[in-house]
Amino acid sequence: MSGLSSGTAAGTTPLPHRSVANIRSPHTSGNTNPSTPSSSSRPIPSSTFGSPSSLRADEDILILELGTRKLQIGFAGDACPRGTVWFTPSQLRRVGDFRDWSSESKSNVDWKTKKVTGEKWWSRDHELWEYDVREVDLGLIGDKVDRALREALTKYMLIDSRPRRMVGVLPSGLPLPMLSAVLDSLFSRFQPPAISLLSSPVALTVGAGVRSSLIVDLGWRETVVTSVYEFREVSTNRSVRGGRLLVEQTHKLLAKHLPENQKKKANDNAGETEDYELSFDECNDITTRMVWCKPHLSSPKAPKSSDGLPTLHEQDESGVAPVESSTDTSKTVRIPLLSCRSPTTIELPWEALAEPSENTFFDSQYTESSFDDHELPLPLLVYRSLLQLPLDVRALCMSRIIFTGGCTNVLGLRGRIFGEVSKLVEERGWDGVQGKGADQMRANPKLKGKRGSRPANSGPSGVDSPSEGASGQEQDGVWHDAANTAHDECPVEEQLKRGQDKRPRVQGKMRAIESVGAWSGASLIAHLKAAPVSTVEREAWLQYGAVGASKPSEVDQKSARQSFGPGGLMRGSAASNSWTLGVWGMN
Structure with missing residues (x-):
């Protein structure tokens, strides 16, 4: 053992697998102090290990639907909103407000309505806005929107505070001061690069999968009946019943x-x-x-039998009274x-x-x-809304009636409205003139004979119908039958017909359809990168406000079409400096 140790100490080369120097990097210095191993010099792409929120910040679009009593929020492309925030008096509480734990609250006394009386104040704290802007604090509306949106982003969205593009779904009858207060709050506190505006009736129509519809919005403040034809609002009627x-x-x-x-x-x-x-x-x-x-x-009429005598149903004649229906008054x-x-x-x-x-x-x-x-019953309001429409628009809208709003959850309300509207159409038809004089004129047999006395298949008066033998003519010794000659097929028209839906369109009869909602319709529009009603840039709004918006007739619609793709909104604003508020700028 002593010889081995002396030989090794004398300079004998150690074995390769026992040498520590072979496993060190050739660029490593001779310092024997322990240190952290250096990482590789190969660059690592930051996008691979970055935050998911930073990756999708430029792609995600926030969909906001603002109503009178709630805010719905989510991402574009989702089937339903991520969360809903209701406007309640609890949002108006400040730090140190312990009235919910006071003795009055324990004794079931509503402190929110104990001192403040009157019709306006009973439900005022449960609403975001009211359409009468004369007594409305616009700054308070902006603060309510800010607090509700921050609560929604914190509880339901779980994203950072990076600015993101937004799409606002708003009612088309929202006054311009209300819209300005909402946009000021969003641009100044959340700093989105652009906000696109969509009308609630148009988003509901898209959510139903149709192009034309009659929207009956049974809302909180009022009931609004809106006619949409080819994704454009044609007419709007309102009633205070809500x-x-x-x-x-x-x-x-x-x-x-x-x-x-x-x-x-x-x-x-x-x-x-x-x-x-x-x-x-x-x-x-x-x-x-x-x-x-x-x-x-009015229950549906039973079909009349050709025998002349109605069918008599068998009944028990023992004198026992029949059992009443489930809706017993007792x-x-x-x-x-x-x-x-x-x-x-x-x-x-x-x-x-x-x-x-x-x-x-x-x-x-x-x-x-x-x-x-302004206070018509709902069946009469819907009937008059259909009566005011042109014939072709009415034929499509009456077959695509959509009921929406919070009051649609009342059991039996939609069926009652639809049944009474159908009854009005059956009794009155589509004649807007009503009264005793109009009824007497319709019942007069002399006036009936004057109307349409000439048969419909007869030709115009004074024009003789051509004979069968004169349908053709002879040119250059060749007989040409122009009436029976087949037309040449146009290739352009054939290509246009391929993209058309050849299924028959349902029109001219009363029918109600369902929609997935205004928020889901707006999510579909944003996901498909369709052009919104209006797009407002942050720089333009902070510089000019609502005054800088142009009228819809002053903007070229071809140059105003924009895309929701990456950078599409910025390219659209650079191409045309004119922007409009759409239907909200015409109020």
Whole structure:
């Protein structure tokens, strides 16, 4: 052992597998201190290991649908929104506001409506805006949009604060000051490079898979009937009958059945307006869950038999009364109420829960002449909207009726409206003149004989129909039969017919269809990179505001067409400096 150790120390070369120097890099210095191994000099692409949000920041488009009471948000191309944020009084709370845990809240007293009285203030904190801009704080609307959007981005989207392009789905009747407040809030606080605007009726039409439709929007503030023909809004009619009036009618019904010790005395209301007995949240919840609508009174007619005698159904003649239907008037329902002076439970008949919808949307106890143009019942509003349309537009829209809005969830409401509109069409036809004089003129046999006395297959008067022998002529000794000669096929027309849908179009009859919603329709439009109604650039808006928008007639539509692709909006703005607000700029 001593010899081996002495030989190694004398300079004997060690074995290769025992040499530590062979496994070191040739560029490594002779420093024996331990250090971190150096990484490879090969460049690593940053896009491979970058953040997913940074990769899709230039491609993702945020779809925002702003309504009176809620905000829906999601990415373009998704089937449904990622999240929904409701505008409630809890969003107006500040730091240190503990009124929800106070003694008044524990005793089921609604502090939100205890001191503030009046019709406007009962549901004001549950809304984003109202269309009467004379008493509206536009800065508060911008703050509400900012807070709701930040909450949606934090809770549902899970993305960073990088600026992204946005698409806003807004009602076409939104006033211009409201639109300016919303755009100012979005551009100044979220800094998107561009915001595209889409109309809610057009997005609903795309969501239904059709090009023309009649949109019946049973909204919160009002009911809007919009006619869309080839993705363009043709006409719009409105009525003040909406969800807000339905909740108020429900409150009147519940307050009428309250016990006497729960009702407020007359001397309690010293002001000009009357305070509410129950809270808005409770009345809204009962309206959503329990209010229903009666079916249409006129049942479908049974087909007449050719035998002359109707079929007699067999019945039990033992004297036992027949069993009544499920909608028995003797049925009652018990409703617990927590927002009154003390918790109580009221009991009212099941038929009474149909009164709010009957008084809100129909008012059948009044005549047609007792309504103003802004408060028409919904069946009459839909019928007049169809009556005002041209013949070809009406034939398409009446076969594509779309019901939307929060009030469509009321059980039986859509069927009732559709049935009464069909009855009006059957009784009156498409003649806008109504009254006793018009009925007498239609019933006059003398006037009936004058109309259309000449048969339809006869030719024009004074023109003799050509004989069969004169249908051809002889030229250069060759007989040419021009009437029976086959036309030469045009190759251009054949190519155009290949791309057309040869299926027959459904038109001229009453029909209701379903839509996936305005948000999903806007998501489809943005995903397919179709041209929006209007595109507003951030630099142009911050510099000029709504004043810098041009009229729709002053913009060249060919140069204004833009793409949602990467950089498409910027190229479109560089090509043409003119921009418009679309239907919102004409208000």
